[in-house]
Amino acid sequence: MSGRSHRPRILTNWALARLNAPRQTPSAQDWIPAKVPGAVQIDWARAHGLPDYNYGQNVRAYDGLEDSHWLYRTSIPQVTRQPGERLFLVCDSVDFECEIRIGGAPVLYHRGMQIPFEYEVSAHAPGTMVEILLFPAPKRHAGPADRTQASHVTKPAMSYGWDWHPRLIPLGLCGETGFEVRPAAAIREVNFRYALAEDFSSADLSVEVVTDPPDRRYSWHLVDASGKTVLEGIGPRARLENPRLWWTHDHGEQYLYTLVVELPGDEPFRRRVGFRRSRLVMYPGAWDDPMGFPKSRNNPPVTFELNGRRIFAKGSNWVAPDIFPGLINADTYRPLLQLARGANFNILRNWGGAGAPTEDFFGQCDELGLLVWQEFPLACNLYPDDPDYLALLDAESKALIRRVRQHPCLALWVGGNELFNSWSRMTDQSLPLRLLNRNCYDLDPSTPFLPTSPVDGMGHGDYRFLSDGQDIFATFQKARNTAYSEFGCPSASPVDYLKAFIPADELWPPRAGTSWETHHGLAAWDPPDPTTWLCLGALETLFGPMRSLEDAVEKSTWLQSEGYKSVFEEARRQQPRCAMALNWCFNEPWPTAANNSLVNWPARPKPALASVAQACRPVLASARIPRFQWRAGEQFTAELWLLNDRAVSQPAGILAAELILGARVIPLREWSYTEVPAQGALAGPKVTVVLPDTDADEFTLRLTAERQPGWSSTYRLSLRR
């Protein structure tokens, strides 16, 4: 089914038992209440009083629960059915592998979170027992206990432990699971596709409806946003003239139509649809890049073109907003996606190590005008050319493509994360990636596909404010990548937030083996830096010994705010060669002590988010500042720029640059800039000034655009004596 069924579901009560052996029959006292959707860990914790896994190091109390077999149980409800109506057990998503038994007899084997399953129970009497036996979480080998255990399945690898995700491997019925009454003639599946004319003057629609029994007559119509029917069809094909296009919020309207499919006797099927064309194109001038002999290939295109317009992709890497997929719903996504839009982002990358979001996520992105880069569930592992894995990936990827291709927000399919790097060791010849390219070509050829990120020319990393003796400002000013699809700059979480989950006696100083480490503040990154993500070393290099928790958090927040701003703006200054800046990462699945994220779990923005939002404004004054920290008496320099992501040029004007040191304001110069080109970056003069020898330990560069208050920018920099 492309998306979940449109009929109401009858929900029943579930019980759960942990088994010692797959075929064990639980005794009465083994049964505990189960919440569906949910996870066995949550039910078990509730029943047995396990402490909150989000607090301190409690997460370790959940170790090993994923290695048991678990049995869910409910019974077929008493339902009044009309003649011909049928009853089905329906499950939207299971995590991860199960056997379904009706009245004690196995009837279905299922695995994979992307593929809903169903089983007809019409012939079974109400009260008949329905059991779902969950198998233990897949582990390719006993050790090491890390992501490589998930390298043969489509279960998200992050749960096996990541530098921002604890090792806690969910199991359970994580999608809505219940019973559904279906009429004698039912709509089984609706596949909506379209091909836009090259000039967007029309869209050739295909509305493929699978009915049960097959080939029943159906009708459909398309309703515009005002409620007016604009097209009616009885066959699968029709042409819509002058479709209104769907745009990202920064480039136009998020126009959505509603498709209604009707089959006599069944409830109408409705879904919102939109029209867009997404392409990856070469950047202007890319083919002119000089290359000597022997000549290799040009870099692959990674510039998004939406509806024929080249756009600069600004955004972030989305990860699962909770450890447990069964706890995620529309209300989980809403505040996060609103923060993303508020940050002037126009794209989110659904990173391959996390599970794919549900329909609510994509529906909200459709509404908010956020593009989605969707990866398949492969990340940082060597997924094998193995028939069993290929069969699973084939089924899961087809289900995911069929579901998501119907959303206008979908911009790009990607095979997975960092698969062509030494820590994964997959290659262009890996059959899983050739399979994914095949499935995307077969099912959604008009959406671009990349085997992985990064491809040639794109960059991932760095993830530290200081590395190899230079700061993040300098690193990215030297880089010349076509896209920055991951770059990180960590900070500690706010003090009050830390106090909510780190025991008071562990708070300061941060020590190895404490909650700081459990929550990724220390020894998080591979290759391990003993103080990532708190990065005490960098803090002390720049500012000297940290005096308190408050001091460390304040300084680290400052670095993250200015660090991220510097990269987003530098990437935009490098357009059109560079066409994308997506920081790692946007959100997080649980409270982190320190992380590269912009938003703390569940949806609490960190201070850097506001800086990023400033750097991602459609039009702004920008400064290329060689580095973050300066010394009194030294000559400070900065290049002035104007950045414009709009499709229209911006009028000429005057930009003033000033330095602010405490109470002093030092005018630097005014720049009479010319018209700022559409979708371009305009370089201006360099300002220079000898930094006065004051007591200040910071100063601010302020850029003010005359008559354009919304373009003004400030940069808060460090000053040492």
Next chain:
Amino acid sequence: MSGRSHRPRILTNWALARLNAPRQTPSAQDWIPAKVPGAVQIDWARAHGLPDYNYGQNVRAYDGLEDSHWLYRTSIPQVTRQPGERLFLVCDSVDFECEIRIGGAPVLYHRGMQIPFEYEVSAHAPGTMVEILLFPAPKRHAGPADRTQASHVTKPAMSYGWDWHPRLIPLGLCGETGFEVRPAAAIREVNFRYALAEDFSSADLSVEVVTDPPDRRYSWHLVDASGKTVLEGIGPRARLENPRLWWTHDHGEQYLYTLVVELPGDEPFRRRVGFRRSRLVMYPGAWDDPMGFPKSRNNPPVTFELNGRRIFAKGSNWVAPDIFPGLINADTYRPLLQLARGANFNILRNWGGAGAPTEDFFGQCDELGLLVWQEFPLACNLYPDDPDYLALLDAESKALIRRVRQHPCLALWVGGNELFNSWSRMTDQSLPLRLLNRNCYDLDPSTPFLPTSPVDGMGHGDYRFLSDGQDIFATFQKARNTAYSEFGCPSASPVDYLKAFIPADELWPPRAGTSWETHHGLAAWDPPDPTTWLCLGALETLFGPMRSLEDAVEKSTWLQSEGYKSVFEEARRQQPRCAMALNWCFNEPWPTAANNSLVNWPARPKPALASVAQACRPVLASARIPRFQWRAGEQFTAELWLLNDRAVSQPAGILAAELILGARVIPLREWSYTEVPAQGALAGPKVTVVLPDTDADEFTLRLTAERQPGWSSTYRLSLRR
């Protein structure tokens, strides 16, 4: 059909008429005799006395013949058939688009050279007229009159004009075309596939037989090279234990089995089959390549692994051995392929601009132990995302894959030539390439696939002895590519060869607008160098003004011989990072005045072939010499190396280096080398010597390996005063 039918064909006489309009009925005097397989141009030339296109500038007399409609005509032969037997018109290949008419009525439309066509004529009386109306050669636009006219079809682009191929666009029935009697129950198609166990201990065979009528009972058996039946099957699947593997000639035996399929009432179907595993793998140490942040991907793998053994791929670029595919047969291939094997090559790249060879080519490569890199017919063009083109490419590519995948010599599928470069402007998102990946994945997943050559890390070019102020020795010593899949070093053809097709009054000096230019000696390359491929500028830079044709040919041959040797050996010195050296090109479709080829048309080796054969010996002494030309009194240096492509190491020994100037032999030094690693390159000491001031204008560096006479090498270098 995978490969042509196994039944004898009844051949009839054909006549041909050139039409003024598609529906014109030719009059009696319009008909000329036609030779099938052949081409309309050849028949027309024979009937109308056109001069030999290979001579002088006669080729221009053939201009425009491809723009007519042409009508082939024969009649259904009188054949005695048994009850139930059927009669078919069968054509192995048509160039390029046609309509088949029986008794005046159109019955079939066909296009594409890879797809045979057939039509049942059992119901038609003997003597019924059979016509095949050929459409004009496809041209996407009226101008420019170059390869871009073929950018929407699978017809080979070379015919539209290349720097070594005249503009002469064949049309005609280029494959055997005739009539076939089929028994009541017939074998229609045999698809042989296999999967080798990871340790090669067994092969799971799949013998899929399509019968007409469907699902007739058949049996098959596999016969080994001694004639012994080693496996019998009645179903499509069986396991062969301990299959003997097929190897390239330099790594093992070319073991072939014979598959025999039997269906009662039909003739047995036989084909030779072999077992090999071909993979593209990362070179040893590739994953360790240091890369700073931001990190991009590692280069894609281009190291061949045959049957689990990494091999260095040495070979050349194969182009069509004739302008007219209808003139090519087993005897055309045989001497050329024997020359390739004699040159110690183990691979040929079937370049995408030429048509794919016939079964004879692949069968001979199976026997000779030559790997084949097979490209689809795309080259240096922007092939469109257009439904009509995609449908044609889909059908043609499937036919090609089904046919060629059954040959053990097949090593690699490649989408086409130089498609990701500025002169083609296709990208990873181009649907034709995604389609080809899809078809290769679906039909032959165990053979590697690359979208194009070069991919990242691989190099194409240069194609000149001197460029950018340095010679080919220096260019490649500075290069660090993972594979050199094209590099050229041109020479003039031998004097007697030139005299055979360049009129005497044009022979010297070479002038623009003469046969020199028509035959690519001048102004051939794009971007045009006025004297490519003769490269008079380079000859005069190195040697001063050329005094005669003989002088120019001798010098140019010297440059090609030493130039090619230097690149093949340098590529091998750079192993394992570099894993391939394929020069551009091996052969040619007609006589060239100058070209990068090693063998003149039709199969006459140029002197450089012997040098290349020396450079490609499995084991040899090698010298890295900084440049080709030296000055008397200057200090000459060279690094000594030993190169070993064998799978076993070579024993330690002593290598002596000497300089030979005229009658003088100057001993340089002896190197007591250690064991030479298997599949490796061993670097030795540098020799240095001040070049004496003599009258000689050349000198030779000679390397002699004690007790290994076969390893000795010489380098003939230029000396100026």
